[in-house]
Amino acid sequence: MKKQILINKLDEWLKEQFLSELSENTRNVYKQSINKFINYLNNKEISDIDKDVMIKYKNYLDEVSKSINSKNLWIISLNKYLKWLGYKNLCLRQFKYQKKYFSVNAMTHADFKRFLRKAKELNMSQDYYIIKILGMTGIRISELKYFTVENLTKKNKNIIKIKNKGKERDVIIPNSLARDLRKYCRGQKIKSGTVFPSPKIAGKMITEKTINIHLKKIAGAGRVSLKLAHAHAFRDYFAISFLEKYPENFMFLADLMGHSSLETTRIYTRLTTEEKQKLISKIHP
8 A cells, every 4th residue: 555545545534533423532543643653654764555564563653652552542543544445454453461450540439529529619610510420420521512401401301312433322310410400501591502611612512621621620629649630530430339339230331331342341340459459458467
């Protein structure tokens, strides 16, 4: 394959990703990953791409990064583009790693409460309710767009239908949270559309980037680890909290989270480092 084909078709492919309703963050990751490969080709003065070039690029990724997740993300993005171009034979295998059976930085109930308390103290009411939604429903940050005044009406019985990655699922809103959100909308005079409007662009929702910036500000003020200052940490928190109370309802959790594979849901059954240390201590008191 010629390098120029890779370059010329990129904008067309990215436009298709936009039309498929992928989140802005995902599209940016795709673009950055492909450009990383193009920059590699330019630096090496490579114009023709074959399997040998691809293997050397994989070795290059292994040299420039120690993070297996980052390296695999670059490969996954590039593979998607190569398949779209019709060059499946050039796709790379992901880096293999031993799965960890515990997570190091799981959010605790105390962390979650601290986030809420500090957001309220800072008068960041919009972020306060975003945190509540993320931690009490387990949705992805990209799914916040479904939280509209229309979807929160009582006739929907506190259930919001969410479409993501070609699938539709019901997200159940706790009754108390639904009431609080309706009250919040009335107080903010939000009569239609998104519950979390952008302060800069009328009719648009606050951006994911802005939300994560605010989470860092709240974490810093509340003395919460900055490693938890991102939206996905609250999704993890929801799943772990659910399994603490209902460990037998594993399948229901997978349905709530919108997981395509049960392997993804099983991540949340793994122990935290602290929990594992406690178990070992009980064996050898």
